[in-house]
Amino acid sequence: MMDLRAELPPRQQITDLRLAAQHIGTARRILVMGCSGGGKSTLSLKIATRFRLSYISLDRDVFWLPGWVTRDRGEQRNIIASRILEERWIMDGTNPSSLDIRLPRTDFVIWVRMPRLLCIWGVVSRWVRWIGRTRPEMAAGCIEKIDWEFLRFIWTFEDKFVPRIISGIAEHGPDVPVLQLKSRREVRELLDLLHAPA
DSSP: OOOTTSOOOGGGEEOOHHHHHHHHHHOSEEEEEEOTTSSHHHHHHHHHHHHTOEEEEIIIIIIEETTTEEOOHHHHHHHHHHHTTSSSEEEEOOOGGGHHHHGGGOSEEEEEOOOHHHHHHHHHHHHHHHTTSOOTTSOTTOOOOOOHHHHHHHHTHHHHTHHHHHHHHHHHOTTSOEEEEOSHHHHHHHHHHHHSOO
């Protein structure tokens, strides 16, 4: 169950999807966060295509080397520090430990905050779809996989990571507007608004 106590200040939250679509349409740098399996990569890719933003996947471009080998943390931060200097991007990935360098360069945050059962369904269906292959938003040589540790990560995401996300936003991006998407319906409505004629 989602911890509704763990929320951002009301002044920072964008709750009107039309207003959010306007922000997204003019933003130069967008950060998309959320639990694995919630649909943040799919949403990020659609927005990147719609607004011709450079798509940066933390999983593909920063964290992983072939064979699910984790890149050195210092090297990860150097790559992020370099990529955020680009003028126009959408960055797909949560990683609370790098919010200090990402949020100050971010114009808008989309937090895909789906219920955990939906996230688990998302990773299971993704695994079935990509079994034996590597997804486009994943580093080369990282064959799609699922295990109990990953499922536990998803199940405990709200308890373990949401407080760190909220703390990171408060400290490093207190003036960055944040849209929280908590249902597939909201995602569909947002995408419809983004593709509507101006």
